Amino acid sequence: MVTSLSAIPALDDEDTPRTPRGIQSVEVGGQLLKVLARTGRRMALKDLARAADMTAAKAHPYLVSFGKLGLIEQDTVSGHYGLGPLAMQLGLISLQQVDPVRLAIAELPALAQRIGxxxxxxxxxxxxxxxxxxxxGPTAVYVAMRxxxxxxxxxxxxxKVFAAFGSRQRVAAALAAEGFAHALDEPAFAAELEAVRTHRLSVVADQLLPGISALATPVFDGFGQMVLCLASIGPTATLPTGLDSPVARHLRDAAQALSQRLGAPTAEG
Known part of the structure; x- marks a missing residue:
């Protein structure tokens, strides 16, 4: 088990936990790296500085130092700044070390409590x-899944989430094995999958089992590939299924947080 140093509380003389002390200049300069990671493109100095809420004069020394480390590189033609080779290497190594299944499993207990x-x-x-x-979930009535x-x-x-975001060939083969060989050619089903892609949420009410409803949402990795699905299921009478319902928001928030930890771009990007 790897524990982040920032997660270990520092202690004062009275053994009282306090906020760990950091280096402010590193945190300030790090805002420039965050902007480049969020936007996913090279930026002019003035635009990069503005997005990081600092002046160009203040941002430039940070960029020079980051450039020496390989965290940032400057295009020789346009002069725009982008992430450098060291940043790329760190990102790839991070992706190799992260296990999406382990991350998702760790989040499920708290998610079940929030959703109910x-x-x-x-x-x-x-x-x-x-x-x-x-x-x-914490309620007395729950739907058993294995x-x-x-x-x-x-x-x-x-x-349906996997059908919406999976490769057509793989999805078609799975549907055929289930007895729905031509499902992808059905206008109604195709429209339903397009809605799932648009809202990143699938909602099913009383389809497979009468009285049971479910919502599901995808989790993506840094390469834009869907790696797993989070879902909530419960009695139709008590499970809100609206696109903006609390259940939908909690599911999508959890999926987005996991996706970002796996390297997917943030909502602002």
Missing amino acids: HTVSASVWGDSGPTVIRVEE HGTTASMRHTATG
């Missing part, structure tokens, strides 16, 4: 979308 219903994490398995973890269950591509919120 059973939540799950699923990945693409040998037979299609496969539930790898289930966390029951680890290892393969989700229907046609009738479950989880399956």
Whole structure:
């Protein structure tokens, strides 16, 4: 287990936890790196400085130092600044070290408490979308799900998320194995998948099981590939399924946070 040093509270003489002391100039200069990572493009000095809430004169010395380290490089033609080779290397190494499944599993208990219903994490398995973890909600009434269950591509919120963001060939093969060989050619199903892509949320009510509803949302890695799906399931009578419902917001917020930890761009980018 790797523990971040910033997560370890410093102690004063009375053994009282206090905020760890950092180096302010590093934190200030780091805003320039954050802007470049968020925008994903090279920027002129004045634009980069403005986005980092500092003057160009203040930003330039930081950029010079970052350039010497390889964190930033300047285009010789335009003069614009972008992330350098060391930043690229750090990003690739970070992606190699991060396990999306481990991150998602760690988040499920708190997510179930916030939502108030059973939540799950699923990945693409040998037979299609496969539930790898289930966390029951705090309510007395919950819907049982099992680890290892393969989700229907046609009738479950989880399956439809994978259908919306997976490769057409792989999705078509899974649908055919389920008995829906021509589902992708059905206008209604195609429109439903397009809505999932637009809202990054799939909602299913009373489809696979009467009285049961579910919502699901995708998690992406730094290469823009969907790596897993978060879902919430519960009785239709008590599970809000609106696109702007608290359940939808909690799911999407959790998925976005996981995606960002996996290297996906932020919402501002």
